[in-house]
Amino acid sequence: MVIMMDQSKVYIEVRNCSAPVGIREIPVLDYGRFYDEVCSMLRDERFHCLTYFCYPAGEFLKFICFIADDGSGTIRILSHEQSNGTSLRSITSEVYAMHIFEREIHENHGVVFDDHPWLKPVRYPHDRADGQKAMDDYPFYEIEGEELHEVGVGPVHAGVIEPGHFRFICNGEKVLHLEIQLGYQHRGIERLLTESGAGLRGAILSEDIAGDTAVGHALAHAQLLESLALLEPSASLQAERCIALELERIAVHIGDTAALCADVAYQLGQVACEALRTMVINTTQYWCGNRFGKSMIRPGGTNFPLTEEIAGEILAVLEEVERRYGNVVECVYNMPSVLGRFEDIGTVTRTQAVSTGAVGMAARTCGVPRDIRSTHPFQHYRQMVVAPVMLESGDVLARGRLRALEVSESVKLIRRLTDEWRIPGSESSRPRYDLPLTPGSAGISVTEGWRGEICHVAITDSDGRLQVYKIKDPSMHNWMALALAVRNQEISDFPVCNKSFNLSYCGHDL
Amino acid sequence: MLKEIKILSDHGKQYVPDLRTQSVSARFRGRPVISAAITPSQGARAAALCPSGAIDGTSGAIDLGRCTFCKECALAIPEVYVFTNDYRIAVTKREDLVIRPGQTGPLRIDEAAVRNEVRRLFRRSLKLRQVSAGGDNSCEMELGAAGNVNFDMGRYGIEFVASPRHADGIVITGPVSENMARALGITYEAIPSPKVIILSGTDAISGGLFAGSPAINRDFIDNHHVDLYVPGNPAHPLTFINGLLDLLGKKQ
Structure with a gap:
């Protein structure tokens, strides 16, 4: 059976835990259209992104985005497909909240987001796309200055808590910048x-x-x-x-x-x-x-x-x-x-x-x-x-x-x-x-x-x-x-x- | 001031007076008992449904070092598998965590397996450094609770300390993620000798459900002598404290 796609349809709407949607029912947009639609939704506070990820589907990478409409209580699903090793315009530069999802996609699948403000590693997963990247030689964000000093904390902390690394850049007692690097707990x-x-x-x-x-x-x-x-x-x-x-x-x-x-x-x-x-x-x-x-x-x-x-x-x-x-x-x-x-x-x-x-x-x-x-x-x-x-x-x-x-x-x-x-x-x-x-x-x-x-x-x-x-x-x-x-x-x-x-x-x- | 006095009077005495005999909920899942009358088919059935491979398909024995205490075997074959609420299940030898059919007695540590220096040096004061290496934070929270106002293990001179330099040993939680393997080794090296290694929770003891994950690195555990195994998902504070008291040879 061939499912006819309504070409004008940008997304499919579901509710939380409603019946699953067929993968083929999710509209596949070209990236330019996808980019514009996601940005225009997320600029409105009524919407926020629940999750955005990609996975290998045959010769392509399939990207699916789930956006919550807090006004109507629905969830919009839209997608796009790219060949491997592709490079894309970053949504993060328009909508900062997307940074974590694009970083994860980059880290896991090697997709490059040209103008992403900071493609910082998320968690160094064991199956990361770039196996050369190692936790120990991660270049933390730096600020030069005679008055400034850095404070590194972790991954092992003083209390009975989980591991993570915190790198502070301080001017005296004052924190100018904190960078958090996680991934130590990754269990796959x-x-x-x-x-x-x-x-x-x-x-x-x-x-x-x-x-x-x-x-x-x-x-x-x-x-x-x-x-x-x-x-x-x-x-x-x-x-x-x-x-x-x-x-x-x-x-x-x-x-x-x-x-x-x-x-x-x-x-x-x-x-x-x-x-x-x-x-x-x-x-x-x-x-x-x-x-x-x-x-x-x-x-x-x-x-x-x-x-x-x-x-x-x-x-x-x-x-x-x-x-x-x-x-x-x-x-x-x-x-x-x-x-x-x-x-x-x-x-x-x-x-x-x-x-x-x-x-x-x-x-x-x-x-x-x-x-x-x-x-x-x-x-x-x-x-x-x-x-x-x-x-x-x-x-x-x-x-x-x-x-x-x-x-x-x-x-x-x-x-x-x-x-x-x-x-x-x-x-x-x-x-x-x-x-x-x-x-x-x-x-x-x-x-x-x-x-x-x-x-x-x-x-x-x-x-x-x-x-x-x-x-x-x-x-x-x-x-x-x-x-x-x-x-x-x-x-x-x-x-x-x-x-x-x-x-x-x-x-x-x- | 009056409000604070009110809080204090509500608070009352919160500490558990006797951590050896404190009773817990009947539904708490501690030491299992397996009927001696188990048939081979029951053992095989239990092994097939066990999510962590803790049950031996031939004998039907449960390895508490791999058990996630989900109770599914006891629910499926209640005439054979029963979980008692006995929380004193920490041992010094890995093989002692295997509960065999017909074994009904309490689990106790093997006195001969305790290194002499452990009791000689740490009996009255044991300071521990905790390292979470892929732990899910429930084990860590239970270790934190062991020092709280209820369980108060500080009364025995047992405490978690902030620096490995101040510690007499290490308590590891989690299956040891690859990404924590190096930090775990460095922390252990930073503790002055002689020192003890304690594994808290099923994930730490065997890797639990994560045992086969490529993101896990068990080299440290495999290459070091472990002084105390504290099973649980997570290990209950009473299990942890009783294990330490046994290790240190304290009556109460």
Whole structure:
């Protein structure tokens, strides 16, 4: 059968986790047209790019771009094809937020973007196009000057955290420029997920993309496979998954509050929040046996269905946590010595947030309403209205306070979700590790994890096997926002700025 | 001031008084028990569904160094495979992580395998440098939690330190990515001898689900003596601390 293409069509529109689209249904534009269309969409704040990548398709490289329309809740898919070794005009020079995607395409496939402002390596993947490039001889950005000095930090850091390299150029104590070089955590997880197909191995791997966001990523993976298999999860399972996702958000936000307090030596806030986080993650463990929610989210069903008893435990713990956490944050954010370290520190402006393509908390603290639960709802969020929590000041204080506000919002959501979860006649099914995936299709799944939007895309071949699996963690956008936030700050404020973003290294490095 | 007193009174005593006997959720997946009555076909079936190759197809034994604790074997063949919530599963010898059918006793370290100098020098104070080498951040967060207000391993003189120069050993998490291999080696070299090596989490012990990935480099692990294996996905703080207490020969 030949599918007739409407030549005037620029893109095909889908919704988050809707039925997959046939690869051949995605309009293929010539690059000039593609460039103009993408630029004109992304100049409007209503749109942002979810992901843009390419993969070898026969003798060509096939480039596919997924653009979210936050106004209508749809996702536009458009594509172009190029022969290998091609060189293209860079979209980044027009729309800066595209920098990360073009850098990744360049690094993985050797595509040259002539006027890209900075084709900096993303992660030195093992299968990089240019095998000569080595992590150890990367030329960091330099500024010459007698007054200036460089400070290099990492990859091994002083704390118990993941590796990454930070190179500061300072004038005295003041940071003029921070360059972040990641890639140390690269494990080749996209390839492993592609090989794993719809099997159990893939479900577990998805929890390891970023173990601190096990639920968020596993949910993106599960609902992607379900959409490729045209499987609609039961109503109660959808509600349970949202409860798990909100529990994860609450736990991490409280843990981050502890870390922020620790960085400014406010010990009471630190230890109180540490203990509260323990209460929340132990509740997740009570539910599924793992403090991070690993093994809870699976394609097609769950091995750990929510029960009345577990739901009651969750609600009881949250009531106590909400009350106590409320008291702690009231203290933290009224303490002059704490405010002095948070207020007007590490400020990201609204313009910067939009131009770097910031998502999640990093965007919402600058007055940019990016929350997938609200704009492109998934699972049970489709049945409820989630209003994004917003702040304007874009500083460490805003990122701290946003967490406090989101915790109480998530507690409210869980109360509602638990009520709605008791839908009569709907039961959670068991997981499926043999889902038949629609052949020759592309599927997209986006969730709102605690950091921000998580986007998984898969493409199947003509036999229904996974051919491409692409992951975008919110950190891929937000690391650049951190680099901008510390400009003109004291270098001693870097730790608290870093904590206030709490970005993922392994989620970025994949 | 009054508000802070209120927080303190709410906070109460948070530390776990006895880390040896603290009970955890019944659903927590710790040491598995495999029925002695396992049939060859059940073993083969379990091995076929195990995502990380942790189950031996002939005997049905589980290698906790490769197990991701997903519980699928126990859900599929509940009459044979059961995961108990016993979190004391850290050992000193790699082969001791293999749980065989009919093995029901607790896992304990092999006292003879502990180097004399480890107990002589570090029994009262053990400072550790942590290196994440492809870890997914859950293992790292659990190590962080081991020092928090609840688990408080500092009470035993065990702490993570900022510099390898201050450390008596290294705790490695993650399957060891190729891109971290050199930094891991440099950090280890920077620690003064004698020193210990501890692997925390299934990824560190065997590579876990990443074992076959071309982005992984296991040379460091393969070429060094490991003093303690702490399994888990991630390793629970209680598993980690109990393992260290056993290694150091502390009663409590």
